[in-house]
Amino acid sequence: xxxxxxxxxxxxxxxxxxxPLALDGLSALIRPGIVTGLVGPDGAGKTTxxxxxxxxxxxxxxxxxxxxxxxxxxxxxxxxxIGYMPQKFGxxxxxxxxxxxxxxxxxxxxxxxxxxxxxxxxxxFTGLEPFQDRLAGRLSGGMKQKLGLACALIRKPRLLxxxxxxxxxxxVSRRELWRMVGELVDAETAVIWSTAYxxxxxxxxxxxxxxxxRLLFSGPPGTLTERVAGxxxxxxxxxxxxxxxxxxxxxxxxxxxxxxxxxxxxxxLRSGQAPPAPEPFAAGAEARLVPVxxxxxxxxxxxxxxxxxxxxxxxxxxxxxxxxxxxxVEAAGLSKRFGDFTAVSGIGFSIRRGEIFGxxxxxxxxxxxxxxxxxxxxxxxxGGSRVGGFDLRAAPGKARSHxxxxxxxxxxxxxxxxxxxxxxxxxxxxxxxxxxxESVTRMIEIFGLTPHLKASARELPLGFKQRLAxxxxxxxxxxxxxxxxxxxxxxxxxxxxxxxxxxxxxERGVTVLVTTHFMDEAEYCDRLGLIYRGRxxxxxxxxxxxxxxxxxxxxxxxxxxTFIALLRQWDEGEGAKA
Amino acid sequence: MNGxxxxxxxxxxxxxxxILRDPSSLLIAFVLPVILLFLYGFGVSLDAREIRxxxxxxxxxxxxxxxxxxxxASPYFRIEVARDIRPLEAELMAGRLRGLxxxxxxxxxxxxxAGDFAPxxxxxxxxxTNTANYVQNYAxxxxxxxxxxxxxxxxxxxxxxxxxxxxWFNPELESRNSLLPGALAIIMAxxxxxxxxxxxxxxxxxxxxxxxxxTPVAITELLVGxxxxxxxxxxxxxxxxxxxxxxxFALPFRGSVAALLLxxxxxxxxxxxQGLLISSAAKNQFLAAMAALVTGFLPAFLLSGFIFEIxxxxxxxxxxxxxxxxxxxxxxxxxxxLVGDVWSLLLPNVGILLLLAALLFLLTxxxxxxRLR
Numbered sequence: 046x047x048x049x050x051x052x053x054x055x056x057x058x059x060x061x062x063x064x065p066l067a068l069d070g071l072s073a074l075i076r077p078g079i080v081t082g083l084v085g086p087d088g089a090g091k092t093t094x095x096x097x098x099x100x101x102x103x104x105x106x107x108x109x110x111x112x113x114x115x116x117x118x119x120x121x122x123x124x125x126x127i128g129y130m131p132q133k134f135g136x137x138x139x140x141x142x143x144x145x146x147x148x149x150x151x152x153x154x155x156x157x158x159x160x161x162x163x164x165x166x167x168x169x170f171t172g173l174e175p176f177q178d179r180l181a182g183r184l185s186g187g188m189k190q191k192l193g194l195a196c197a198l199i200r201k202p203r204l205l206x207x208x209x210x211x212x213x214x215x216x217v218s219r220r221e222l223w224r225m226v227g228e229l230v231d232a233e234t235a236v237i238w239s240t241a242y243x244x245x246x247x248x249x250x251x252x253x254x255x256x257x258x259r260l261l262f263s264g265p266p267g268t269l270t271e272r273v274a275g276x277x278x279x280x281x282x283x284x285x286x287x288x289x290x291x292x293x294x295x296x297x298x299x300x301x302x303x304x305x306x307x308x309x310x311x312x313x314l315r316s317g318q319a320p321p322a323p324e325p326f327a328a329g330a331e332a333r334l335v336p337v338x339x340x341x342x343x344x345x346x347x348x349x350x351x352x353x354x355x356x357x358x359x360x361x362x363x364x365x366x367x368x369x370x371x372x373x374v375e376a377a378g379l380s381k382r383f384g385d386f387t388a389v390s391g392i393g394f395s396i397r398r399g400e401i402f403g404x405x406x407x408x409x410x411x412x413x414x415x416x417x418x419x420x421x422x423x424x425x426x427x428g429g430s431r432v433g434g435f436d437l438r439a440a441p442g443k444a445r446s447h448x449x450x451x452x453x454x455x456x457x458x459x460x461x462x463x464x465x466x467x468x469x470x471x472x473x474x475x476x477x478x479x480x481x482x483e484s485v486t487r488m489i490e491i492f493g494l495t496p497h498l499k500a501s502a503r504e505l506p507l508g509f510k511q512r513l514a515x516x517x518x519x520x521x522x523x524x525x526x527x528x529x530x531x532x533x534x535x536x537x538x539x540x541x542x543x544x545x546x547x548x549x550x551x552e553r554g555v556t557v558l559v560t561t562h563f564m565d566e567a568e569y570c571d572r573l574g575l576i577y578r579g580r581x582x583x584x585x586x587x588x589x590x591x592x593x594x595x596x597x598x599x600x601x602x603x604x605x606x607t608f609i610a611l612l613r614q615w616d617e618g619e620g621a622k623a
Numbered sequence: 624m625n626g627x628x629x630x631x632x633x634x635x636x637x638x639x640x641x642i643l644r645d646p647s648s649l650l651i652a653f654v655l656p657v658i659l660l661f662l663y664g665f666g667v668s669l670d671a672r673e674i675r676x677x678x679x680x681x682x683x684x685x686x687x688x689x690x691x692x693x694x695x696a697s698p699y700f701r702i703e704v705a706r707d708i709r710p711l712e713a714e715l716m717a718g719r720l721r722g723l724x725x726x727x728x729x730x731x732x733x734x735x736x737a738g739d740f741a742p743x744x745x746x747x748x749x750x751x752t753n754t755a756n757y758v759q760n761y762a763x764x765x766x767x768x769x770x771x772x773x774x775x776x777x778x779x780x781x782x783x784x785x786x787x788x789x790x791w792f793n794p795e796l797e798s799r800n801s802l803l804p805g806a807l808a809i810i811m812a813x814x815x816x817x818x819x820x821x822x823x824x825x826x827x828x829x830x831x832x833x834x835x836x837x838t839p840v841a842i843t844e845l846l847v848g849x850x851x852x853x854x855x856x857x858x859x860x861x862x863x864x865x866x867x868x869x870x871x872f873a874l875p876f877r878g879s880v881a882a883l884l885l886x887x888x889x890x891x892x893x894x895x896x897q898g899l900l901i902s903s904a905a906k907n908q909f910l911a912a913m914a915a916l917v918t919g920f921l922p923a924f925l926l927s928g929f930i931f932e933i934x935x936x937x938x939x940x941x942x943x944x945x946x947x948x949x950x951x952x953x954x955x956x957x958x959x960x961l962v963g964d965v966w967s968l969l970l971p972n973v974g975i976l977l978l979l980a981a982l983l984f985l986l987t988x989x990x991x992x993x994r995l996r
Contacts, residue, residue, distance in 0.1 A: 096833075096995060099836075099837040100837075100993075101833065101836055101837060101993070101994055101995045102994060102995055103994065120993070121839065121841070124837060124838060124839045125839045127837065129834065129837035130834075131830050131833045131834050131837075132830065133829060133830035134830070134834075135830055135831050135833060135834020135835075136831070136834075137637065137641065137829075137831055138829070139640075139641050139644045139645060140637065140640055140641065140644075144637070144640060147633070148633050148634075148636075148637050149838065151629055151630055151632070151633030152630055152633060152634075152835070152838040152839065152840050153838055153839060154626045154629070154630070154839065156629070180644075196834070
């Protein structure tokens with residue numbers, strides 16, 4: 046028998062006649078017994094490939110054989126062998142956990158004693174046993190994801206397809222999911238894991254990297270990583286602002302990509318370039334370049350043509366905001382109760398002008414509720430907040446006029462075109478005449494929206510949706526910017542571009558409040574507030590938080606480890622009290 | 624149980640749990656029908672009773688007073704009498720009166736004189752054509768009856784033909800009796816077409832359809848899994864509505880339960896077929912709702928003969944009504960409730976409904992494949 050579970054030959058797919066190819070001449074082998082990562086920017090064709098593998102789409106050209114079955118005419122047999130978890134998990138939100146599982150058991154013909162065993166095993170495996178009677182719609186994001194996985198696993202599949210299972214899910218849940226899938230893989234099973242998280246991709250035994258429907262790379266992630274071997278460095282011993290050091294580093298001709306990494310700045314050089322002297326970075330007298338091992342993400346950005354550079358055209362076009370480093374956003378004792386459920390309890394902080402403040406926390410911890418109260422979209426049960434010196438209760442209109450808000454969900458008008466959305470939001474924010482025209486044109490240029498101007502916003506690729514949403518939030522040049530998971534589900538290149546803009550705006554004096562699930566993004570924040578079970582359980586600069594949990598066993602924790610350790614400490618503390 | 628029937632049972636069970644948990648489907652199936660019935664039972668009436676009529680009397684004679692008394696005694700009019708026409712005209716303009724009768728100053732004199740004519744003027748408000756017709760016809764009737772009575776009393780009657788009208792099936796010409804069976808058809812069209820199209824579109828929107836399709840379930844099993852629950856729901860709603868109509872609104876029920884079940888069952892199949900066909904094309908709830916309203920609800924309302932008589936439609940529209948399932952159901956229900964089991968009328972209609980249902984299912988099955996596109 047063929048050792049490959051899946052044989053993809055010259056596979057092409059086109060959604061509509063006249064539309065560009067969503068997949069273009071893809072050939073690859075996928076082996077059983079390992080997890081194969083499927084990575085690539087938005088619109089690369091990841092979901093299309095998974096749908097073709099389920100037999101739910103018919104190839105336009107080429108062929109696709111799964112365990113010897115042709116997806117074109119043997120889809121029914123094939124569907125007995127696969128477990129598929131689509132992007133929204135495919136759960137019935139108005140059915141309970143148990144009802145969802147039993148439905149999928151019936152649909153997969155899992156009956157009798159086998160069914161009892163399967164249900165018991167999966168409930169124990171996912172830790173959902175105590176929640177069997179809870180409606181799936183009432184579960185947290187992490188628990189929904191586990192239930193979705195359990196439903197896909199009900200008859201032990203030979204091919205498990207997971208479409209971005211970790212979008213919008215906190216690091217703790219992501220780790221658990223990874224562990225669960227790892228336990229499941231045996232010599233017979235093939236797993237394809239589509240993801241926007243490159244740390245997940247790096248842990249896969251093999252990856253397929255797609256871009257614009259073409260396969261750029263397939264093989265072990267380590268092989269791809271070798272591309273950038275010897276080109277990765279950290280600027281260590283920085284004194285001064287790391288974000289400014291990064292911006293200056295990215296302006297050097299030799300540097301093609303860079304990010305903030307804890308106290309240091311990580312840079313990747315262009316191919317064949319010698320490391321530059323650290324002086325132009327103005328990182329202080331102690332600063333030095335230290336070679337570091339390459340990561341998958343470095344290679345990924347490299348193969349896709351490098352990062353976006355250090356200069357934000359958005360910030361360049363904005364006039365600097367006057368003023369000192371006074372507090373522009375203040376919250377005190379913010380609480381929100383829904384019936385007898387306390388979503389947020391006594392959260393307080395203050396953000397100074399030109400500061401990035403990040404709110405972190407697992408799904409359902411109360412981040413979005415806090416956010417909505419700060420924007421004046423939700424009335425706090427107790428406490429209050431001020432933006433730009435205006436009380437959100439007393440003068441909500443004035444407070445909001447200082448705000449740019451980018452919501453977590455896509456909140457533009459899907460039926461309006463890109464240009465119409467821009468013009469509409471310019472109008473809503475009171476821009477008129479020449480000023481409106483000028484700012485719309487500026488946004489189109491800065492965010493590269495020209496090719497998409499006539500497309501309705503609903504049909505834009507995710508990355509462009511997010512760019513448009515950011516453009517609509519900043520076009521009236523607000524001194525305070527609230528961003529609720531602005532980069533959720535967006536690929537690393539677009540995320541870098543976003544952070545270049547955010548960093549640039551902060552340089553001009555804009556105050557930023559941001560929520561994120563990406564720990565590398567949290568590193569850009571001046572201070573972080575960790576929200577858990579409706580309370581702020583820790584608050585401080587990323588390094589201070591790390592220092593709080595550093596121990597002999599874990600002398601230099603990453604932010605993700607810090608996050609998990611802080612949650613655990615709090616659980617233990619609360620557990621002891623109870 | 625084999626795999627096929629177990630999968631269908633699972634899908635059907637799931638649908639029922641969802642129906643019971645989702646207040647909106649219960650609202651559409653059980654509350655909306657009751658509201659509609661009350662609306663048609665109490666609110667809407669096509670009968671003309673107590674039309675407000677102004678009578679301008681410029682004559683103080685005995686005949687004029689007698690005629691006014693005849694108008695006052697008519698159940699069709701509630702009259703307002705004045706000597707001067709001008710205030711009545713103003714009332715008519717303001718819409719508070721629907722018509723005017725003007726009795727001229729020489730009416731009594733000329734009416735009492737043999738061989739003379741006594742002209743009366745009738746003014747009707749043409750902005751509401753139906754009522755204007757009533758005003759004209761009923762006013763004529765009142766005057767004719769009054770005149771015949773006077774002839775008889777004075778012994779001057781000449782005999783001659785006399786009409787003796789009788790109205791069958793609905794002797795009091797109670798419009799409610801023909802409206803309520805029509806309302807039942809509307810209710811079932813809403814559940815069969817609108818609700819079904821909506822719930823399928825919802826599965827597409829929430830991504831559950833994609834997950835379902837990637838399981839070994841067959842497309843026919845998916846369709847049956849939607850058909851069966853909403854068939855049961857539609858029949859339940861129908862039975863409840865019939866019970867309310869018969870007990871609360873005293874709608875006569877002269878046919879048999881078997882005829883009722885057969886007719887409404889056949890119609891419901893066609894309505895469900897239409898709902899599923901819509902859902903195979905419209906994958907979001909807004910589009911599905913609009914398509915169901917335009918192709919299901921509105922034709923059932925306008926082209927079924929429920930309110931507007933099919934016989935008085937232009938030929939092209941009349942031809943179109945033949946493909947509107949509700950048309951056959953309205954006829955059958957009106958027959959079952961008001962006349963009885965006229966099988967020679969009912970059965971061909973049931974046959975056509977089943978044919979339409981079969982056609983819609985074939986179209987749906989041809990259009991729905993187990994694919995995302």
